[in-house]
Amino acid sequence: MLRVENLSKEFRNSRGRQRNVVKAVSNLSFQCQPGEIYGLLGPNGAGKTTTLRCLSTLIKPTSGNVWIDQYNVLEHGQIFRSKIGFLTSDMKLDGYFTPDYMMNWFGQLNKMEDCRIEQQKEKLFNDLQMTDFIHKKIDQLSTGMKQKTAVAISLIHDPEVIIFDEPTSGLDVITSKAVTDFLVSRADSGKIVIISTHNMTIAEKLCHRFGILVDGELKEEGTLSDIIEGSSWDNLEDVFFSYILPGGNHV
Amino acid sequence: MFKDSLIILRKELRRIFTDRRLLFMLVVLPLVMLPLMYSFMGRANKARMVEINSYSSRITICSGEGGEEVRGWFFESLSALNAHVETAGTYELDSLKQRVIDKDLEVLVVMPDSMDDHIRAGSAFDLSIFYNSTGDYSKFAFDQVDIAFAAVGEAIIRQRIMESGMSEDVLTAFTINKQLAAGEFADLAEEGSMMGKLIGVMLPFFIVIYLFANSMKVGLDSVAGEKERGTLAMLLVNQVSRLSIVLGKMISVMVAAIVGAVSSAIGLRIASRYLISMTSDSGASISEYTMGSTAVLQFAIVVIPLAILISSLVLLVSTFARNVKEGQGMIMPVYIAVMVMGVTTMQTGDIPPEWMRMTPIFNSLVVLKDIFMQDAVWGNIVFSLATSLVVSAVLIFITLRMFNDERVLFRI
Numbered sequence: 001m002l003r004v005e006n007l008s009k010e011f012r013n014s015r016g017r018q019r020n021v022v023k024a025v026s027n028l029s030f031q032c033q034p035g036e037i038y039g040l041l042g043p044n045g046a047g048k049t050t051t052l053r054c055l056s057t058l059i060k061p062t063s064g065n066v067w068i069d070q071y072n073v074l075e076h077g078q079i080f081r082s083k084i085g086f087l088t089s090d091m092k093l094d095g096y097f098t099p100d101y102m103m104n105w106f107g108q109l110n111k112m113e114d115c116r117i118e119q120q121k122e123k124l125f126n127d128l129q130m131t132d133f134i135h136k137k138i139d140q141l142s143t144g145m146k147q148k149t150a151v152a153i154s155l156i157h158d159p160e161v162i163i164f165d166e167p168t169s170g171l172d173v174i175t176s177k178a179v180t181d182f183l184v185s186r187a188d189s190g191k192i193v194i195i196s197t198h199n200m201t202i203a204e205k206l207c208h209r210f211g212i213l214v215d216g217e218l219k220e221e222g223t224l225s226d227i228i229e230g231s232s233w234d235n236l237e238d239v240f241f242s243y244i245l246p247g248g249n250h251v
Numbered sequence: 252m253f254k255d256s257l258i259i260l261r262k263e264l265r266r267i268f269t270d271r272r273l274l275f276m277l278v279v280l281p282l283v284m285l286p287l288m289y290s291f292m293g294r295a296n297k298a299r300m301v302e303i304n305s306y307s308s309r310i311t312i313c314s315g316e317g318g319e320e321v322r323g324w325f326f327e328s329l330s331a332l333n334a335h336v337e338t339a340g341t342y343e344l345d346s347l348k349q350r351v352i353d354k355d356l357e358v359l360v361v362m363p364d365s366m367d368d369h370i371r372a373g374s375a376f377d378l379s380i381f382y383n384s385t386g387d388y389s390k391f392a393f394d395q396v397d398i399a400f401a402a403v404g405e406a407i408i409r410q411r412i413m414e415s416g417m418s419e420d421v422l423t424a425f426t427i428n429k430q431l432a433a434g435e436f437a438d439l440a441e442e443g444s445m446m447g448k449l450i451g452v453m454l455p456f457f458i459v460i461y462l463f464a465n466s467m468k469v470g471l472d473s474v475a476g477e478k479e480r481g482t483l484a485m486l487l488v489n490q491v492s493r494l495s496i497v498l499g500k501m502i503s504v505m506v507a508a509i510v511g512a513v514s515s516a517i518g519l520r521i522a523s524r525y526l527i528s529m530t531s532d533s534g535a536s537i538s539e540y541t542m543g544s545t546a547v548l549q550f551a552i553v554v555i556p557l558a559i560l561i562s563s564l565v566l567l568v569s570t571f572a573r574n575v576k577e578g579q580g581m582i583m584p585v586y587i588a589v590m591v592m593g594v595t596t597m598q599t600g601d602i603p604p605e606w607m608r609m610t611p612i613f614n615s616l617v618v619l620k621d622i623f624m625q626d627a628v629w630g631n632i633v634f635s636l637a638t639s640l641v642v643s644a645v646l647i648f649i650t651l652r653m654f655n656d657e658r659v660l661f662r663i
Contacts, residue, residue: 091481
């Protein structure tokens, strides 16, 4: 189980003599069970990426903590990293290498045995339908193929928790479906999947539970029916807009 | 930790040594550029000298009244030159000077009135020689005229001495013995050290330039490039420590830097034959120059820590920069400073000032020069090694701090 407890993150900005503190995330708490896909929704600047970076050990929370079973992000960074697979939306893999080489390399970085790397490669290449292009240089691949490669690399060590920041951003519908189907299959096999997205249609179809994050605060949290029942709207998109548009949703 | 660094290093080296374009820039370019450059410069220099020597200079002599006899001596002294000599009246002086400025005339000689009377009276007179130093032909013709007229002056003095009843031997206080015994040489420089001096002046400059240039080519992309591509985050969420990442990347930058430096050293060795032809009066010979095993060891002791220092510096900038472009902007002033150090070392005399021996990078360059000139002192070598390593350790420490600082890594 993954547990986020009162997570807060502040950044100190200094411009000239002025110093100000920006609260990117405030007192965020939620938890995810194995087999669950959790969608973190919010507009740009809401704190989604910061939250995911805290979850993936890239940045330290100002206060609060994140737990995977008995391990927390502050004290057990290395163990924590072995349990997560992290993918950012803006990543461009080095085009000079092949997907096969990069998988081997990331496997070694995760201290995996060669035979285990081979097993994982075979499984991921098949699941993501990558076998046709694993020996081509990444430069020669299409955007969709590159995204599949990035997904496969981030999961080479078969992590318990999958954290993807905007996993379908910029993808065509076919690749987008391949990636979301893959995430569903991972959740079905008992993994925890946490994604951030702007795409409400994908979120509704994919996620079991949602958190709506606005200005660093969790405004709503729960299943689709929990969120809709607690509001005067009949779909997730309208609920979402009611929080981010001034004076509520008047679309 | 070192096993993890090795994983990082292997990938970085694979990137460097299997990319043909990068390999060409790192290895082939330094190797062929210096021979090509010196070959071109040597040929161009030689062709220019042949052209200047074969050029018939235009010389005009403006002389006043009463100097026919002496003018005849000067004319005669110029007859041996490849020159077209004309006479003109002093009223044309301004237009003739303008012709020199316009490079339409190489040399203008202005002689005073009554030169013959001066000679008879044994007094001195003033000659003016105008030329244009921005013109190669004019400068060359001026030098030739100067030598020819100096010979005339010497002959006049000799004549005066003899007329006063003295022996012309009084003009010679001593002679320098140029007729040495067989096998004896006036220049007692050790065999090969003349070539070493030529190489020693040039090579440290090229070594530091290629160490830096190659470090930049590989090092800036190493971290700043990963930030730009967004792959650094993926690297950091793995099981390797940040120290392993820094070390792996630094060693790969260092290898690229050393490859470039060695390549430029080989290039300069090949280029030396052209260098000798350009400085043909140096008496140096390429076949005379060999580096003994001690010199090679000293070279390695100085160059490897220097490569570590420069790689650490580039990696620090690469870590701090948001992207490669910003990194290039940040490193450029440092690169220029290092180039200035290289040029200063080229112009330093045999005993460099103490501050130069105390300054990192500078002291390595000075010691490298000493090694090539076969004049190195172990104390200086050890000192340069120590300063390079200490500064590198400080730079690596700062880089590591940056690697643990989310404000630097993600520039929030």
